[in-house]
Amino acid sequence: MTVTKGYAAQSKTSPVTPFEFERREPGTTDVQIEILFCGVCHSDLHQVRDEWGGSIYPMVPGHEIVGRVAAVGSGVTKFAVGDLAGVGCMVDSCRECESCGLGLEQYCDQNQIVFTYNSRFPDGTPSYGGYSKSIVVDEAFTLKISPKLDLAATAPLLCAGITTYSPMKHWNVQPGQKVGVIGLGGLGHMALKFAHAFGAHVTQFTTSPGKEDDARRLGADEVVLTRDPEALKALAGTFHFIIDTVSAPHDLNTYLNLLKRDGSMVLVGLPEDPAKVEAFPLAGKRRSLAGSNIGGIAETQEMLDFCAEHGIVSDIEMTPISQVNEAYERMLKNDVKYRFVIDMATL
Ligand code: NAP
Ligand code: ZN
Ligand code: ZN
Numbered sequence: 001m002t003v004t005k006g007y008a009a010q011s012k013t014s015p016v017t018p019f020e021f022e023r024r025e026p027g028t029t030d031v032q033i034e035i036l037f038c039g040v041c042h043s044d045l046h047q048v049r050d051e052w053g054g055s056i057y058p059m060v061p062g063h064e065i066v067g068r069v070a071a072v073g074s075g076v077t078k079f080a081v082g083d084l085a086g087v088g089c090m091v092d093s094c095r096e097c098e099s100c101g102l103g104l105e106q107y108c109d110q111n112q113i114v115f116t117y118n119s120r121f122p123d124g125t126p127s128y129g130g131y132s133k134s135i136v137v138d139e140a141f142t143l144k145i146s147p148k149l150d151l152a153a154t155a156p157l158l159c160a161g162i163t164t165y166s167p168m169k170h171w172n173v174q175p176g177q178k179v180g181v182i183g184l185g186g187l188g189h190m191a192l193k194f195a196h197a198f199g200a201h202v203t204q205f206t207t208s209p210g211k212e213d214d215a216r217r218l219g220a221d222e223v224v225l226t227r228d229p230e231a232l233k234a235l236a237g238t239f240h241f242i243i244d245t246v247s248a249p250h251d252l253n254t255y256l257n258l259l260k261r262d263g264s265m266v267l268v269g270l271p272e273d274p275a276k277v278e279a280f281p282l283a284g285k286r287r288s289l290a291g292s293n294i295g296g297i298a299e300t301q302e303m304l305d306f307c308a309e310h311g312i313v314s315d316i317e318m319t320p321i322s323q324v325n326e327a328y329e330r331m332l333k334n335d336v337k338y339r340f341v342i343d344m345a346t347l
Contacts, residue, residue, distance in 0.1 A: 001025065005347055006132030007321055008058040012050035015325040019058055021128055023136050028075040031142045033085050038130035039064025039156040039314070040340040041186060042247045043089075043270070045328050047118045051272040056118050062130025063089040063116040064158040066151055067344075076139050084145035086304070088158035089294045091116050091127060091141045103298040131321065133347055143301055146308035153313035156186060156339040157304060159294065160314065164191035164243060165303040166295035167266045168198060171241050175199030180242035182226075182255060184211045184218075185331070186314070187245035187268060189338035192218045193312050195243075203235070205255075208334050218315070218338075232258065237285065239263055249273045256281035256289065264288040314339045320346035 001022040008019035026032045044061035046052055065087040069079050079085060090113050093100050097109035105113065114121055117129030129135075145154055164187050173179055179200040181191040188204070195202040196219025204220040206212070207227060215223045224231050232254055239258050242265040249271045256265055256277075265287070282289060295303065307313065315338045319327050327340040 002134070004132050004134050006060045006128065007324060007347070008060045008128075008131075009048040010058050012048070012055060012057075016048060016061070016131065019060065021058070021060065023128075023134060026071050026073045026136050028073040029138050029140065030073045030136050031069055031076060031079050031085060031139050032071040032134060032136045033065070033067040033087065033142070034070045034134050035065055035067040035130055035132060035344045037066050037152040037155045037344060038062040038342045039159065039186070040319070040324065040327050040331070040342065041159050042331060043159070045331060046247070046270065046272065048328075052270070056120070056126050059118050060128035060131050061117055062132070062342075063087070064155045064160070064341075065116070065130035065135060066145055066155045066158070067134075070134065072139075078139050078144070079142065084147060084151065086143040086145045086154070086158050087116060087130065087135060087137050087141065088143065088162060088300055089116055090114065090297075091137050092121070095140070103296040105296050106294045131324065131342060133344065141297060143297070143304055145304065148308050149311070149313050152318060152341050152343070153316050154304075154307070155341050156190070156314035156316065157307055158300070160186040160190045160339060161307065162295035162300045162303050163187055163268050163292070164245070165194050165306070166299055167243060167268065167292035168194055168241070169299070170292065171264050171266065173198045173200050173241055176201065177240040178203065178238055180205060180239045180255070180258060181220075181245065182242065183245040183247070183269060184208065184215055184338065185245060185247070185334065185336055186339040189218050189315060191243050191245060192220055195219065197310055197312060203239070214337065229254075237261075242266070243268060245269045247271060249275065252289070253278045253281050256287055259285065259287045261285040262287070264290055267291045314341075316341045318343050322346065
């Protein structure tokens with residue numbers, strides 16, 4: 001065991017503060033990564049404050065991890081000491097079920113996903129995330145990171161990136177289709193970049209008038225301020241696909257009405273309270289309402305390679321780790337441009 005420095009929440013009402021804990025020594029197929037940057041996801045905040053229930057404390061959050069390989073087990077083939085490496089939301093799964101076999105580990109049929117933090121390994125030990133100096137992860141759940149991209153701005157691809165890329169692939173977003181993105185935060189701005197890169201005609205829905213110019217710069221063809229119900233009504237029946245990245249409760253029916261016949265709206269935002277869905281907007285035009293959870297390891301690598309090829313990274317604001325609680329407060333005020341990333345040199 002090696003003692004590692006990090007930051008943890010001790011309860012759902014306490015701030016995230018310095019914390020020391022043990023990491024396992026790298027096993028045969030493990031990679032030990034010196035963490036250089038870690039993104040701050042709204043899921044960190046939901047879980048630190050136990051908004052989804054069942055949180056495990058102390059909790060070291062963080063699942064947008066990039067760094068440099070510091071040691072490898074004797075059986076590791078994909079990585080060498082000194083390589084860049086990334087870790088996203090999962091560090092293990094059953095690896096045997098149908099979903100795992102298809103590279104859909106995030107939907108493991110045995111429910112044996114070990115999430116990067118706020119989760120337990122099969123022996124019962126808790127997993128601790130990326131707000132820390134180092135992490136040990138099986139190479140099967142470790143991603144290759146291209147040196148072509150800015151490293152800090154690459155970190156958010158490990159969650160915000162794959163969570164928005166995966167549904168656009170699954171629902172087959174095509175050039176020329178009308179795509180809507182609801183919410184311009186960490187996930188939303190990545191959704192915007194991917195939809196634009198896939199050649200869609202993209203509309204950004206936002207509650208924040210101050211984000212209009214940024215939305216255009218990030219790839220939106222149109223920006224709609226959602227506080228104006230008339231602006232939304234005018235778009236009824238026009239969208240092929242809408243991705244909803246909103247972290248707080250909001251009305252879904254308004255957006256379902258914007259879909260064309262057979263259009264799909266996919267929820268990736270995970271507010272703690274349930275939404276009320278009306279049958280009429282769905283039945284009236286055979287629309288679908290679905291959800292999507294992060295992405296598998298192979299698809300995460302595909303997304304990282306796509307980003308390296310197309311020069312896509314996140315727009316970030318760097319924060320020292322001592323300011324992470326302030327970053328949470330700003331995230332709650334929708335005041336993030338567009339992802340906080342912790343510089344781990346400050347730990
Ligand atoms: P974020 O950076 O805080 O962005 C959320 C955005 O939602 C805000 O910037 C704001 O955009 C909009 N918003 C917030 N409150 C709103 C309200 N009351 N009504 C309407 N819009 C509102 O959060 P994030 O990190 O992108 O995460 C977004 C959600 O996705 C969270 O619930 C997170 O847990 C979830 N998530 C899910 C997955 C998955 O696999 N499904 C993965 C990662 C995260 P505007 O200012 O533009 O309105
Ligand atoms: Zn996340
Ligand atoms: Zn499985």
